[in-house]
Amino acid sequence: MTFPLPVETTSPKAEDFPGRILGLLRHSDEFSAVIQSVQITRDNVPTVWLKRAELHHVLAALKNAATAPLMLFDLTAIDERERTYREGQPDAPFTVLYHLMLLDRNAEEARVKVALSAEDLSLPTITDLWCNANWYEREVWDLFGIRFEGHPFLRRILTPPTWTGHPLRKDHHARATEMPPYSLTEDQEEHEQAAMRFDPSVWGMKRHNDHSDFMFLNLGPNHPSVHGVFRIVLQLEGELIVDAVPDIGFHHRGAEKMGERQSWHTYIPYTDRVDYLGGVMNNFPYVMAVETLGGITVPPRAQMIRVMLAELFRIASHLVFYGTMVQDVGQLSPVFYMFTDRERVFGIIEAICGFRMHPAWFRIGGVAMDLPKGWEGLIRSFLDDLPKRLDEYDAMVMRNPIFQARTRGVGAYTTAEAVEWGVTGPGLRATGLEWDYRRQAPYACYDQLEFDIPTGNRGDCYDRIAVHIEEIRQSLRIIRQCVDNMPEGPIKAAHPLTTPPPKARTMQDIETLIHHFLSVSWGPVLPPGEARACVEGTKGLNSYFLISDGETMSYRTRIRTPSFAHLQMIPLLSRGIMIADLIAILGSIDFVMADVDR
Structure with missing residues (x-):
């Protein structure tokens, strides 16, 4: 099969790292040593592959060296196991992708990728670098089964807690017709009911005052002010909110x-x-x-x-x-x-x-x-x-x-x-x-x-x-x-x-x-x-x-x-x-x- 554009390739020995976000890598021998390859993509967004052990160190250095606010724009993963065209890219069954964006006059962007082996599907959390990494890492764990060591609350976020498997893996079914007819035994029903019981500790909540009683209030998932099927579990002390935990995924449809x-x-x-x-x-x-x-x-x-x-x-x-x-x-x-x-x-x-x-x-x-x-x-x-x-x-x-x-x-x-x-x-x-x-x-x-x-x-x-x-x-x-x-x-x-x-x-x-x-x-x-x-x-x-x-x-x-x-x-x-x-x-x-x- 022929294509009107050349297949993208990578350059493991690139002498330069394009763009201001990755400019730090250009001038540092220390960081150049942790680069596995530089990838050329259709959209020309600078993309580098890092060694797993150096991920947190490099991302922290990029954030600290940025001359403008550097946002973690997105964090996701790729199941590479059925992919054919990966010339020059590190051989790995899974890839985790970090998309960074510099909020200055040109909105410069960059991607950092890490290849993971099937034997060790885990990475260090970066929730200490960017707060919004919390939900993104939970999403990757939920949909791909990749763990983030040190994450404060790694549990499913878009699928129910009783879900089996990780939906965005290539070996997970895409249609209900690919599965046998649904059935619910009494044991399964009890398991589902038990999962619905509210336990504050499971939600990451804790007592903030030994001398007060707390009330837990469900705001939603069917409340007009939450603008959809959305639940917030509130921990109240009197009329004040002590803690709030959003619960999403009710509307998830893949x-x-x-x-x-x-x-x-x-x-x-x-x-x-x-x-x-x-x-x-x-x-x-x-x-x-x-x-x-x-x-x-x-x-x-x-x-x-x-x-x-x-x-x-x-x-x-x-x-x-x-x-x-x-x-x-x-x-x-x-x-x-x-x-x-x-x-x-x-x-x-x-x-x-x-x-x-x-x-x-x-x-x-x-x-x-x-x-x-x-x-x-x-x-x-x-x-x-x-x-x-x-x-x-x-x-x-x-x-x-x-x-x-x-x-x-x-x-x-x-x-x-x-x-x-x-x-x-x-x-x-x-x-x-x-x-x-x-x-x-x-x-x-x-x-x-x-x-x-x-x-x-x-x-x-x-x-x-x-x-x-x-x-x-x-x-x-x-x-x-x-x-x-x-x-x-x-x-x-x-x-x-x-x-x-x-x-x-x-x-x-x-x-x-x-x-x-x-x-x-x-x-x-x-x-x-x-x-x-x-x-x-x-x-x-x-x-x-x-x-x-x-x-x-x-x-x-x-x-x-x-x-x-x-x-x-x-x-x-x-x-x-x-x-x-x-x-x-x-x-x-x-x-x-x-x-x-x-």
Whole structure:
């Protein structure tokens, strides 16, 4: 089989380590000695393989030497046992991947990989370096069975405690039809019931005061203020929260596992269901990652259409956040007005895409179809009307003294704390850091558009809300520029791996018709390699990391969502406050449980 791009290789004797994050390795003989190889990837993100014993030492040195905040952006693993194309990479059944991001003017990124042997699937924890490593390491243990020595609370996080096996291993079933019919014996039932009994010590809770009695309260998993099937176990002393332990996974449905059994093209609708309020914003990083793997260049008109639709969904998502946040703290009227505005957004999206919430409208190489007649008038009318309504909401909500009392000074955190916990998006900018991926690492046509980056200065609930509201105004500004400057031209790349290819060409000859049929049914065969793409999503940075093994399906699909990282902060923000304040904090985080559990 031949591929349009060369198979990626590694260079074990590379004399240089690209980028500023890995620049420390370039100038240190000590660290150069622990490098196994330097990997070349499709997305050109600097990638190095470290020796297992030196992992913690090197990561600590990289963090301490960084000239800007260095975030642990993602941590995941790869089951390499069935992978064919790994030329030059260390031979190992499993790989653990650390994705680092420098939060400065260029949003530089780097990957650190460690090869693990089947006899010793363990690594030292890095929870002492980055707080957000806690949940990421638990996720890797849960889904891959890789242990992290020294982890403070290593237990399953997305699957039930009684689950057997590790779902993202290649030898774990992907469908229920691959298993025998389900049965539940009396012994199994007793085992499941025992696992549901609450034991504070199992949850990592302990008595903080020998002279007080404690009450444990379940907030959720079916409580309106937790915005989905989400549970927080609260330890209370009187009316104050002593400890809070989030419990997630109720919504887990194996979105990453599904990526291993769907063709590159047919997986697009699955992405819509991750942040189900973000619509095509979820398609965006996925198709960009596929396009990077295939070397596909998207034409300008398709790029601007993508940006326009993504910003419409940002507005729709932020309106849901705005209305439900206000409702959480007791003001019931605004949510009805804001959902009315959201319906107008959906009317525009439906007119363009044919669907409202989950249009799955982006395609590999472009978009599904061109803009319909009359699209411009619909959008311009909305652009003219919404700013006046936002002004009314400011008077109704943001200048309301009761609302201000419920949100100002509540749930505050600093920029340094945000970086430690992996917070991105409005939650990061509310701390005062003017950092937006659309500006720091422009994708699509954002480098051609003018917009401001709203920030706060206290990092509390009120600032997070204010940043969301100003982002709505900036999205309106971006959309207006798209309408005014929409280029002419094709809406899909003229590339053999674009899926599906233009229908009109199928009438030319039987070979073209066969090619079209195979492209629609099987999808393209992408060249082997690794690539990631990231966007400034509705709630923070949303990224897809894809591995192709030269097949019609992804070998590994990794979805990095903002909500998963953000909910980790709940224990930090909850201690010493009252339950009513916790409700305000949960609303201000702006999360969706499908985005957490995937």
